[in-house]
Amino acid sequence: SVDHILKALIKSCRLYFPASATKEMLDEWRPLLCVFDVVMQKAVSNMELFLPTIMPPEEHSQGFQLWFDELMNLWMSVQNQPSWEGHLVNLFARLANDNIGYVDWIPYIPTIFTRILRNLNLPVGVRQMVAPRYLINPYDIGYLVLWITALLGGPGNAAQKELTCLFSSIASFYHPSNHGRWQTRLMRLLQRLPASVVRRVHRERYAGPSWITVVPDCQRLTDADLQEFTRSLTSAALLAMFRYCAQLVYNIYFYS
Numbered sequence: 001s002v003d004h005i006l007k008a009l010i011k012s013c014r015l016y017f018p019a020s021a022t023k024e025m026l027d028e029w030r031p032l033l034c035v036f037d038v039v040m041q042k043a044v045s046n047m048e049l050f051l052p053t054i055m056p057p058e059e060h061s062q063g064f065q066l067w068f069d070e071l072m073n074l075w076m077s078v079q080n081q082p083s084w085e086g087h088l089v090n091l092f093a094r095l096a097n098d099n100i101g102y103v104d105w106i107p108y109i110p111t112i113f114t115r116i117l118r119n120l121n122l123p124v125g126v127r128q129m130v131a132p133r134y135l136i137n138p139y140d141i142g143y144l145v146l147w148i149t150a151l152l153g154g155p156g157n158a159a160q161k162e163l164t165c166l167f168s169s170i171a172s173f174y175h176p177s178n179h180g181r182w183q184t185r186l187m188r189l190l191q192r193l194p195a196s197v198v199r200r201v202h203r204e205r206y207a208g209p210s211w212i213t214v215v216p217d218c219q220r221l222t223d224a225d226l227q228e229f230t231r232s233l234t235s236a237a238l239l240a241m242f243r244y245c246a247q248l249v250y251n252i253y254f255y256s
Contacts, residue, residue, distance in 0.1 A: 007049060010050060011049070014051075014052045014053075015052070015054055015211055017052045019055065019059045020062065021052060022051060022064075022067070023062065025046075025047070025051060026066060029043045029046055029047060030043075033074070035078060040082070040084055041083055041084045043084075044087045044088055045084065045087045047071075047087070047091060048088070048090050048094075051064075051091065053094050053095045053098040053099065054098045054211055054212055054213070055213075057102060057213060060099075060102060064095055064099070064103070068095070071088060071091070071092075072092070072108060074088070075089075075092070076108070076111055081119075081137045082137070083137055085137060086137055086138075086140060089139050089147070090143045093147035094143075094146070096150035096151060097146050097147070097149070097150045098213065099213055100150050100153075100200075100216075100219055101154070101216040101218070101219030102213065105151055106158055109151060109158050109159050109162055110162060112151070112162075113159075113162040113166050116139070116148075117166055117170070119138055119139045120170065120182060120189075121138065121182055121185070122170065122173060123180065123182070141185060141188045141189055141192060142192065145189065145192045146196060148163060148196075149193070149196040149197050149200050150200070152197070152221060152225060152229065153221045154218065154219045155218065157228070160225065160229060163229070163232055164228075164231075164232040167233060167235070167236050168232075170186065171235045171236045171239060173186055174186065174187075174190070174236045174239035174240045175239050175242075176239075176242055187240060190236055190240055194233065197221070197229060200221065201221055201226070204221060
């Protein structure tokens, strides 16, 4: 378990890296960013592990602003779900959560939710066909809900509109008549997303001072934002609840 211990140590120490550390890391790993070479996996995984994302706003020019546009454009340009894509998603999710209101995600929000929908690996058509290349490299649901939660709020609340469309598209897959390999990920998404939003509300309204940058007032979740978020999940939640009730009745009947 030494590998896991060292990674946990690095994650705990990221907070104390000097402001100049980001540039030093990029100088070391940027030459390895080649999509046609297996060394790309090493470079991106190291970036996810080491790059610091918690720093005061006055140091952002020495932090994520050095790599955000480059890595985001890289992620948007690659469409074949390589093995290192999940590491980029994890890095973006951590960046969004640690810097709510300080990163302009609006131009990328439609693409983000499109990629999330595609990565859920849902069947298409009456034969439930799924492209083979979409069966691998799924995003981590924990990081996905962290990313979605951090995008919510702000003027216009563009992310909430995309989230509403997302759950409208996948609501039928929560119906008891639908069952498949995708069910576990869908249920995990539905369970963890509200819990993540609750944690963000607590952070914005009740939590004490911490190292994480304070969320600007204009970006904080309002009661209206929370009501709209709740309405967007209601249909899927009711269907999922009915699914569990139906499964419980079936188990009682089958095993009695």
